[in-house]
Amino acid sequence: MKVSMKAPQKVKPTVILFGYHDMGYAGLSALIKSGYNVVSVFTHKDSNNENVFFKSVTDLADKHKIPVFRPEDVNEPSWVIKINDLSPDYIITLSYRHYLSNEIVKAAKFGAYNVHASLLPAHRGRSHLNWSIIKGDEESGITLHEINNIPDAGPIYAQTKVSISNDDTAHTLHRKITELASTLLPVWFTELYEGNLTGLDQDESQASSYGLRRPEDGHIDWRSNANDIRNLVRALSFPWPGAFTDSEGKKLIIWKCNVLPSEQSFIPGTVISIAPLRVACGKDILEIDDFSLTKCPEPGYSRKITGSDIIVGMILR
Incomplete structure (x- = not known):
């Protein structure tokens, strides 16, 4: 059992957001609402081969004059140095498509956390919404967990369920989860820096991961x-x-x-x-x-x- 480390209250806690897609947008919105000082945003370039139906993290960051970076390889040494130089209190990731190296994770003084759109330890990895429906699951949700050296396997600090109906598609489930995240994340992120969340180890016997779908x-x-x-x-x-x-x-x-x-x-x-x-x-x-x-x-x-x-x-x- 771990308790989230409380950030000093004299100034706004600093955070670097690594995010993309609607969940990244919801996460950045929540951090701003929760009183964090978002010192930079790392995201991805939109691909011509992808249907870009989702909100732009870049546009939201630009609106709030937050520096945005879109590296091809965030774990390249020059980016690791830059992130460490920023010395954030926290690192938060949402729908970011690169796993962060230990050198980046350790740059966060009070911890690095990921928001994952499944009920961990089920559906670790990529394409989790699609896999939830393919497997006939009756519920999904969102999980806030600490980042460690195994993807999506760190201690869980918060988790909420959402039902999957027999008529849900990946898109309707995506909307349910994004709407839930927009409501919950401001609360979770506030509780995080106030030191009010407790992390529980995941039950490895219940873990599943099915891989990226193409x-x-x-x-x-x-x-x-x-x-x-x-x-x-x-x-x-x-x-x-x-x-x-x-x-x-x-x-x-x-x-x-x-x-x-x-x-x-x-x-x-x-x-x-x-x-x-x-x-x-x-x-x-x-x-x-x-x-x-x-x-x-x-x-x-x-x-x-x-x-x-x-x-x-x-x-x-």
Whole structure:
């Protein structure tokens, strides 16, 4: 058991934020509201290969005249020196895509902490929101933990749950968690520098980590049961790249679907009907409500389907 180290109250505690995406934005907003002196922000450049649907940490930092840095490798020696020269009271990370070296973590006088969008020790690592839905979890949440030499494995100082409904997608879950973070983080960060939080070691027997997901990991295996495929679809639905299959050489992306129980036997991937579009799975049938084909980047193509696109008896692969 550890108690958060109390910062001197004569002046605002200084902090360096390492953050990106909506969680990074929520974290920076919370630090400002909580009375921290944010001496610098480390974030990432937006990628042309990524759907940037989220708020900009850089824009918020610029609004408050906070210096912003976007290094390719934050652990490069010159950046380590710069961070140590800033000598922050705290380091806070949220959705930052590089793990910090021990040399950086030790630069924080009163500790380095991460806000992770899962109920640690479950779903350590990357793509945790997607994995929560893929695995059929009924709850997720946010966790404030100390940073140590094992990613996402440090003592937990605060944690709150949020339910996952059967209709949630990664995007709706992302919004739930971001809204929760916007409410809780100002309270947590205030409690942190007042020394009112106690850290508890994680239960390693309950730890899980499934790794970073890439767009190609969304390829549907029709031998799976329909409910597992539906979970994959929910986990990767827009604005993520989508779960997909091959339809006679075209990439068919499924955005929304439902499960129909069935005792009938078909080759997995067989198109059973067109209107509605139904496909046989290893168990049960998937009824597809919304999909798109190659060069149709967003949901809605199913409302424009023509008879030549997909035919009964076709096998999706």
